[in-house]
Each structure stands twice: as structure tokens, then as C-alpha cells.
Amino acid sequence: MAWRPDNVRKWSTLALLAIIGTALTAATNPGFVAVISQKGLDFACQQGVAVLKKELQGISIPDFSGEILKTKHLGRGYYNFYSMAVEGFQIPSPQIKLMPSDSLQLSINDASIKISGKWKSRKNFLKGSGKFGLSIQGVSVSADLKLGTDSSGHITATCPTCIGHVNNIRVQVSGGMLGWLIQLFHKKIETSLKSAIYKKICKIVSSSVSSNLQPYLRTLPMIARVDDVAVIDYSLLAPLKITAEFLEGQLKGQFFWREQQHPFPIAPPSMSFSPSHDHMVSLGISNYFFSTAGFVYQESGALRITLRNQMLPKDARFRLNTEFFGTFLPKVAMKFPSMEVQLVMSASLPPHVSIQPSGLSLDPAMETQAFAVLPNSSLVPLFLLGMKTNASLEVDAKGNKLVGELKLDKLMLKLKNSNIGSFQVELLEAVINYLMPTTVLPKINERLHRGFPLPLPAGVHLNNVMFHSYENFLVLEADVYET
Structure with a gap:
């Protein structure tokens, strides 16, 4: 994957140094490492x-x-x-x-x-x-x-x-x-x-x-609010490490659900890299940082989207109703004539991001539950499909946020449960593979484009950004400027 770089405030650059200052006692590997060069x-x-x-x-x-x-x-x-x-x-x-x-x-x-x-x-x-x-x-x-x-x-x-x-x-x-x-x-x-x-x-x-x-x-938050679902814990884990050339600080770098904070069944990997002399800051971001985000959004129910007929483009090749599904699932049209169909797509497991020298990838486990919508608006379950695919994640930094874009390969389907009898899931592959890139993926990427706050002081932004990926972590190198 090719990575692409796309008067109190003056003191904020000194605050950028201080945010990685002294701290608490270390008990685990950091999920995030910040390094300041000369x-x-x-x-x-x-x-x-x-x-x-x-x-x-x-x-x-x-x-x-x-x-x-x-x-x-x-x-x-x-x-x-x-x-x-x-x-x-x-x-x-x-x-x-x-x-x-x-x-x-x-x-x-x-x-x-x-x-x-x-x-x-x-x-x-x-x-x-x-x-x-x-x-x-x-x-x-x-x-x-x-x-x-x-x-x-x-x-x-x-x-x-x-x-x-x-x-x-x-x-x-x-x-x-x-x-x-x-x-x-x-x-x-x-x-x-x-x-x-x-x-x-x-x-x-x-x-x-x-x-x-x-x-x-004192305005530097140890807890950075992301949205209505998640916050990021950027609290310090270890004392400041000072060498002749760099300042290095270790941060927790963990997402958690705003409603509750539970231990995660994964641990941060160790990160070891040579900071850049040519850039002002180097940020080490482990796969733990991304994977805790996956846990939080999956557990909170945020990784779920309901597709209704009115959400489809007017020029879509099909409609979400029992007449269309009846063309290859006759029982649906017979049992629920002239009714709408809802598809609820969700992540069945928390997505885990894998970071390799070649880039960021994930194997998301997803499922689609189909419902017939009765005249009284109640829902009757029809079938449940499991969905597997390969995905890649491209990341960038804009301003003071980490942004991303998800790309998916073709979805493979498996029938997990059916209330209308067994059927060949291949008949639905074209439908699901049309809905995912045209309706679902744009909503996911819209959220990823809004970005996630990096541990930078107010008024400080990144430019001249470069990324390097390693085993289990990635390094962001950048200069800073003030607004």
C-alpha cells in the first residue's frame, strides 16, 4: 500500500513537548508513542x-x-x-x-x-x-x-x-x-x-x-472525545525518556465506550523504531489503538446499519421488497405479498486491524439479517447471512486528526439461519455486493473521513505527513504548524 502525505498559542508548541512529559508508573506497553526531535x-x-x-x-x-x-x-x-x-x-x-x-x-x-x-x-x-x-x-x-x-x-x-x-x-x-x-x-x-x-x-x-x-x-485533555460513542484515553503510562536527541513519551492510546470502560481481551504490542531527525514529531500507533476502536464501536452497536427501500438510489437495479426477493425466493413473496424488506447489516465480531510492512488490513466478520415489514410496522425475520471479505485501511493525517478510508473486496456469503427454508446464498451475492459499496461503505468512510483526534495541543496541526508501517504498528512522521 502506498502511504500519501496529503499570545498563549505560541506556547502551545512547548505544550506539545510537555504532553509527553513525566507521568505515572508503567504497567504495560503503550498503545501510542510520541517522540519530539531536535x-x-x-x-x-x-x-x-x-x-x-x-x-x-x-x-x-x-x-x-x-x-x-x-x-x-x-x-x-x-x-x-x-x-x-x-x-x-x-x-x-x-x-x-x-x-x-x-x-x-x-x-x-x-x-x-x-x-x-x-x-x-x-x-x-x-x-x-x-x-x-x-x-x-x-x-x-x-x-x-x-x-x-x-x-x-x-x-x-x-x-x-x-x-x-x-x-x-x-x-x-x-x-x-x-x-x-x-x-x-x-x-x-x-x-x-x-x-x-x-x-x-x-x-x-x-x-x-x-x-x-x-x-x-491544563487545557490538554488526557481523555479526547471522539463522538457520542467513544473517547480515547491518552493518559501517560511512563516517565519521560530523554536522550541526547529526542524526547519520548508513552501514552495509553486506547478507545473506550463513553458509557463504560471494560478491560480488552488484547494487549498492546511492543513498539521499537528510530524516530526521524528530518521531522518535528514521530508518532507510533499500534494495532491496539485501532483494535480497541473496533471493540468499542462493535460493542456499542455503532457498527450496525439498517437498509430500507427508500434508501436505495432511484436508478437501483432492484428494490427492497418481497416482490423482488420472490424472484429467487418464492416463499417470501407468497408468505408476505407486497411488503417491504429491511436488511440489517452489522459486525458480528469486533474488527481487528492487522498492521504489516505492506500496510493495514482486516478481515471483518459481518452478517445481514433480513426482515419482512408487516403493515403494522412489526418485523418478521426471514434469514441471517454471514459475510466475509478482505479489507484494507488507508490512513492519513489532516490538521490534528487521524483519518482513514476503508476498501472492501468481494463479499462471500454463508447462510447461518433461515425461517423460509434453505436456499442458495449465491442468489443473493449480487444484491449484497451491490448494496455494500453503494450504500454501506460510503457511510463507513464518511465517519472515517471525519477523523479521530490525535494527542496534540489546541491550535497545533500536522503537515508534511509521512507514514511507515511495521509489524503490529505504524509510524507517523510530520512537522507541526499553528493556527
Whole structure:
């Protein structure tokens, strides 16, 4: 089978890292594995720093005042810097590095800040005022982003340590007769401002994690609603695995019926694959993920469709009534003259998806129950057919969902029960093989095209998607973008 790729939100890419963070204790193989490459980290860093830059540009710098010490010739003086505002903040080389623990390290080097404001000074009876500009060079920040979980199992992110440094700061003063006096003591002023600035920067970094990233992480559902029938359990199974190149997280990856959750008679297989360096994320999806979906939809009765005469196309080669069935089943027409026939098609067993290097396949076990519809709308069972076929499943990813399309081979029929006597089921093969692709399969694929949510943060979608299938699991490789 050929696989075909068809300002809180900025923090969501960092949340994509955190969703595969630390967690509970491992007891079984995961049904879903999420891996972030360094390329993904680099993208997340750029997006996260864009938010941080916006936060820093809005930094509130308190007024700064001091005393010009008395000298023999100049005497004592006072100055005040106020109405300070950041005009520009350049961050040329941000990085997020993997640490040999449960954290990431954000590093910013050689950043620069430009600040403007007003000044005023007083010496004896003389007063002066004007404007000033601060040029801050060589700003560096090293902050740890620690990932964890709270008592409810939600992902947490904190910034326990932040170290800032400023290489140099220059003050340029203009206006006023006492501006020269402030310039004379610029070393003292610059040293004091340098200390205030880098402490403020680390405070903004820590605050941005707690006020932007952490609230967003709490919106990440461990349980993803699919539809009125099913949800997917994406809760974490094991602590975060960190290597020199990747972040890897193990998720449960299991469908269950919204009304109840029962153990499944199957276990997730082991998954081992080499993540892609060329894509931002790699998602390992086991056949357990697909098979639990089959169990849920079959047990809930969702894999059942009732075919009535009015559902057939107007140009159909036959009608669902006793007159048509009477052409090869005379007893039906004789016993139930001029009545409609209903066919109820359903999965008799939960469909099991098999994943091989050649692609995804399944051998669905289905059955069709035929009823005669009496004038009072009650149903009289006529016969029950077993149906077997080979099927293939093509998968793709669109936006933040996994989508699919089912393809069926010719159906083979077997008479399982009859209330009208024995008959040759081959007589019905043409009917069933016409109804399945024209009426039933489009409804199945309509549901598959709507897709199933992947464990991605809100606003994050996949593109440049590629699939690779292996024994019992498949790997989705992709880049991410934000909307």
C-alpha cells in the first residue's frame, strides 16, 4: 500500500513537548508513542521565545533614582530616571536543550535591549531634565523548564531556576544643563541599572511559564472525545525518556465506550523504531489503538446499519421488497405479498486491524439479517447471512486528526439461519455486493473521513505527513504548524 502525505498559542508548541512529559508508573506497553526531535524543539523554541519577546517588550521598569555623591568641587546632587519603556528586544540565538532529567533548558545568548525614558536632576538650586536612552548588550538567560504532573494527572511546567547576565549597559543623556553631571557618574548608574534589568528579565521568564504555559497545559485533555460513542484515553503510562536527541513519551492510546470502560481481551504490542531527525514529531500507533476502536464501536452497536427501500438510489437495479426477493425466493413473496424488506447489516465480531510492512488490513466478520415489514410496522425475520471479505485501511493525517478510508473486496456469503427454508446464498451475492459499496461503505468512510483526534495541543496541526508501517504498528512522521 502506498502511504500519501496529503499570545498563549505560541506556547502551545512547548505544550506539545510537555504532553509527553513525566507521568505515572508503567504497567504495560503503550498503545501510542510520541517522540519530539531536535527539529521540533527548535521550532518550539522559536515560537515560545516569540511570546517571551513580546512579554519582555512590555516589561515595566520602575523609576530609578540615586544620589550623586558630594565632591570638593561639585557638591551633592540627585537624579531620577522615570517613564522607562522598552523600544526593542533582539534575541538572535535562542535554544532549547535536552537535559538528563525531566526538564528542558532554555538558553538565550547575546540578546540586546533598547530602553528610552526621561530624566531629571537637581544640584543645589539648579535643576535639569531631558531624555535618555539605554543600550543593553550581551544579555544572556539560562532557565530550566521542569515538566511534571499534578495530583490529577495533568501536565505541569515550572521554571525553578533562571540565571541572567548583562555584559554591558550604556546610558546616553540628552537635554538639560545638568546632563553632563549625570554622564560624569554614568558608571555608578549603569551598574545599578544592570542589576535591576537582569533580575527583571528572569522574573518575566518565570512569570511567563506560570501565567501562559501552565494554564495552557491544563487545557490538554488526557481523555479526547471522539463522538457520542467513544473517547480515547491518552493518559501517560511512563516517565519521560530523554536522550541526547529526542524526547519520548508513552501514552495509553486506547478507545473506550463513553458509557463504560471494560478491560480488552488484547494487549498492546511492543513498539521499537528510530524516530526521524528530518521531522518535528514521530508518532507510533499500534494495532491496539485501532483494535480497541473496533471493540468499542462493535460493542456499542455503532457498527450496525439498517437498509430500507427508500434508501436505495432511484436508478437501483432492484428494490427492497418481497416482490423482488420472490424472484429467487418464492416463499417470501407468497408468505408476505407486497411488503417491504429491511436488511440489517452489522459486525458480528469486533474488527481487528492487522498492521504489516505492506500496510493495514482486516478481515471483518459481518452478517445481514433480513426482515419482512408487516403493515403494522412489526418485523418478521426471514434469514441471517454471514459475510466475509478482505479489507484494507488507508490512513492519513489532516490538521490534528487521524483519518482513514476503508476498501472492501468481494463479499462471500454463508447462510447461518433461515425461517423460509434453505436456499442458495449465491442468489443473493449480487444484491449484497451491490448494496455494500453503494450504500454501506460510503457511510463507513464518511465517519472515517471525519477523523479521530490525535494527542496534540489546541491550535497545533500536522503537515508534511509521512507514514511507515511495521509489524503490529505504524509510524507517523510530520512537522507541526499553528493556527
